[in-house]
Amino acid sequence: MREIALHMADIAENSLAAGAARIKLSVMIDRAADRLTTAVEDNGCGMDADTLYRCTDPFMTTRTARRVGLGIALFKLSAEQSGGSFTIRSEQGRGTRAEAAYIISGIDRAPLGSIADTMAA
Numbered sequence: 463m464r465e466i467a468l469h470m471a472d473i474a475e476n477s478l479a480a481g482a483a484r485i486k487l488s489v490m491i492d493r494a495a496d497r498l499t500t501a502v503e504d505n506g507c508g509m510d511a512d513t514l515y516r517c518t519d520p521f522m523t524t525r526t527a528r529r530v531g532l533g534i535a536l537f538k539l540s541a542e543q544s545g546g547s548f549t550i551r552s553e554q555g556r557g558t559r560a561e562a563a564y565i566i567s568g569i570d571r572a573p574l575g576s577i578a579d580t581m582a583a
Contacts, residue, residue, distance in 0.1 A: 465540065466489075466498075466500055466540070466562075466564070469500075469533070469536065469537040469540060469562070470487055470489075470500055470502055470537075472533040472537070473502040473533060473534065473537060473560050474487060474502055474504075475533075476533060476534075477502065477504035477506050477558070478506075479506075480504065480506030480507045480508070480558070481506050481507050482504035482505055482506035482557065483505060484504065484505045485502065485503070485504045486501075486502070486503045486504070487500075487501070487502055488500065488501045488503075491566075493566065496565055496566045496567050497546070497563055497564065497565065497566060498563070498564045498566050499561065499562070499563045499564070500561070500562050500563075500564075501559060501560065501561040501562075502559070502560050503557065503558070503559040503560075504557045504558055504559075505556070505557040506557050506558060507554065507555065507557075508552045508553045508554040508555055508556050508557050508558055509552040509554065509558060510554055513552075514550065514551075514552045517534050517550065517552075518534055518535050518538050518548075518550070519535065520532050520535035520536075534550065534560065537560065537562055538562070540562070540564075541562035541563060541564055543568070544564040544565045544568030545565035545568040546562065546563040546564040546565050546568065547562075547563045548560070548561070548562045548563075549561050
């Protein structure tokens with residue numbers, strides 16, 4: 463769960479850099495469907511179609527300090543390695559939504575820890 467939280471925090475940091483005034487983080491667990499779904503949604507500046515198309519490429523970044531941008535690429539990879547999926551939608555001037563779905567029983571999914579204890583708290 464820690465790894466997933468770090469991915470979400472990285473995307474939320476991107477949202478701040480994009481001028482977002484509102485960032486919504488969500489985590490949904492559906493044990494019956496064997497699925498954990500996370501989403502980061504913001505009202506930042508959004509991306510144009512070309513940037514959206516290229517944003518999952520680890521060698522694409524809008525930063526000038528370095529020439530790689532691994533955050534979105536690694537978030538996508540972690541979901542897909544579990545057998546899940548990743549989607550990202552964005553519209554200039556309206557914001558961005560990144561959603562990663564993980565198969566809970568996926569052998570390559572990072573450990574969740576004790577979800578029962580987390581839910582009971």
